[in-house]
Each structure stands twice: as structure tokens, then as C-alpha cells.
Amino acid sequence: KDPYFFQIFMWATYHYKTLKDAITYYEKSKEAKTLARRNEVLLNLMAAMYFEAHNLKKAEEFVDLALDLSPNSPQNLSLKATILMARSQKENIIPYEFEVVPKFRDYKDIETALKLFDQAREAVKAENNPFLEALIKIHILNCLVWLNRAKEAKYRDIRASIDISKLDPHQQQQLRIRDYIVELQARNFEIAYTSFIKSPEWAKTEYLEKFRISHIFFLHGAPEQSKNILKELEAEAEQKRDIQFWLEMSLIEVILNDKNLAIKA
Numbered sequence: 059k060d061p062y063f064f065q066i067f068m069w070a071t072y073h074y075k076t077l078k079d080a081i082t083y084y085e086k087s088k089e090a091k092t093l094a095r096r097n098e099v100l101l102n103l104m105a106a107m108y109f110e111a112h113n114l115k116k117a118e119e120f121v122d123l124a125l126d127l128s129p130n131s132p133q134n135l136s137l138k139a140t141i142l143m144a145r146s147q148k149e150n151i152i153p154y155e156f157e158v159v160p161k162f163r164d165y166k167d168i169e170t171a172l173k174l175f176d177q178a179r180e181a182v183k184a185e186n187n188p189f190l191e192a193l194i195k196i197h198i199l200n201c202l203v204w205l206n207r208a209k210e211a212k213y214r215d216i217r218a219s220i221d222i223s224k225l226d227p228h229q230q231q232q233l234r235i236r237d238y239i240v241e242l243q244a245r246n247f248e249i250a251y252t253s254f255i256k257s258p259e260w261a262k263t264e265y266l267e268k269f270r271i272s273h274i275f276f277l278h279g280a281p282e283q284s285k286n287i288l289k290e291l292e293a294e295a296e297q298k299r300d301i302q303f304w305l306e307m308s309l310i311e312v313i314l315n316d317k318n319l320a321i322k323a
């Protein structure tokens with residue numbers, strides 16, 4: 059009946075068995091349910107597990123209970139906001155392969171998520187938790203980008219305040235990608251292009267994804283940068299006999315007023 063013991067047990071089950079095993083244990087144990095309902099840390103833990111299992115409804119149910127017990131907890135506030143963002147991606151996103159910033163049918167959940175992350179950012183200042191603080195800031199940046207508010211001083215100030223050394227490699231990568239997107243949206247095409255090709259991720263990026271990125275530059279009005287990416291792919295396009303590649307290259311050459319190269323391509 060010790061909440062701390064239950065927390066350790068659940069983490070051990072998760073790490074040494076599976077997430078499904080941990081959730082199954084909780085759902086079958088009356089004692090675990092009784093214990094969790096009285097402890098906001100355990101409620102947050104179960105919310106996080108259901109979230110990882112892609113059960114957003116259950117995750118939100120548990121984090122709401124956690125917020126009832128501890129409404130100013132940065133962990134609870136940020137998890138609730140993260141669930142709202144995931145729900146928007148699942149239910150409201152308008153699919154389009156060549157969109158760098160997703161568009162949504164409804165932005166209410168994202169607006170609410172931003173408010174919750176702002177609250178969490180204030181609340182976390184009272185804790186010595188630089189990792190969580192940096193993570194909350196990254197989520198705020200993401201909300202601002204999705205809401206097309208990356209030009210605001212708030213975005214620049216928060217981005218400048220993030221200590222990238224406090225982030226794990228995956229989060230560092232996501233932050234770099236967001237930086238490229240913001241530069242592209244601001245029509246700083248050469249900065250965005252240079253950042254892309256000099257990034258640690260570029261060498262690992264596959265042909266089709268590089269082609270997609272090239273087309274995104276093209277659609278945003280940057281044919282020069284689009285062409286530069288395609289030139290890098292030219293040898294592989296020859297091997298693949300990729301007709302779409304040559305059609306794209308020809309169109310770019312026409313736009314760049316190089317008709318001779320367009321005919322050759």
C-alpha cells in the first residue's frame with residue numbers, strides 16, 4: 059500500500075517487461091487502482107503510460123484526476139497539454155505531404171495546450187528540473203509554430219533561452235528541425251537550406267525524403283535551393299530511372315530561365 063513502492067513496481071514492469079504488462083497489472087489490481095486514485099504522482103504515471111500506449115482518452119482521464127489533486131504541478135500541466143496536442147494531430151490535422159507546418163481544422167486544443175504549457179513554464183521555476191523546463195519550452199515553441207506565431211518576440215525569446223545541452227539527442231534533433239522550418243516559413247531560404255544540408259541528420263536522410271524537402275523549397279518559392287538538393291540526388295535518380303525527378307528538375311530549370319538545361323534535363 060506504499061505509493062512509492064507501487065511507482066517503482068510499475069516502472070520495473072514497464073522497463074523489464076512491457077508497457078502492456080504494466081497497464082494490464084494496473085487494470086487487474088483493485089489495490090493499485092485505489093492507491094493511484096489518491097496520489098497525483100501515480101495518476102500522472104498512469105496517464106503517461108496510457109499516452110505512450112496511444113490511449114488518449116484514458117491518458118486524459120488520469121491526468122485530469124492528477125490536476126484535481128495538484129493543479130499547479132508542471133508535470134501534470136505539461137502532460138495535459140501534450141495530450142491535447144496529440145489529439146489535435148490525430149483528429150483535426152489536414153493531411154498534406156508537402157506542408158512543413160501542419161494545418162488543422164480546429165485550433166482550440168492547441169490554444170489550450172499553449173496556455174497550459176505557459177502555466178507549466180511558470181510552475182517549473184520553483185523546481186530544480188532543467189530537463190523538464192527545457193522540454194516545456196520546446197513544446198511552447200511547437201505550439202507557436204503550429205499557430206503561425208513563430209514571428210513573435212515570445213518565440214525568439216524562448217528559443218534563445220533553451221540550453222540545448224539539457225536535451226537528449228532526439229530532442230536536439232527536433233529543435234534543429236523546427237529551426238529550419240521557422241527559417242523556411244520566414245523565407246530565409248538560404249539559411250534554411252544551409253542548415254538542412256549541414257545538419258547531422260542530412261547524411262542519414264533517404265532519397266525520397268530529400269526529394270520531398272526539395273519540393274517543399276520549390277513550393278515555397280525557392281527554386282535555387284530546390285535545384286541544389288536535386289543535383290545532390292542526380293546520380294541516384296539516374297539509377298532509379300526516376301521520371302518524376304527529371305520532370306521536377308526540368309520545371310525548375312524553366313523557372314530559373316535556363317531553357318537549354320531544361321531541354322537537356
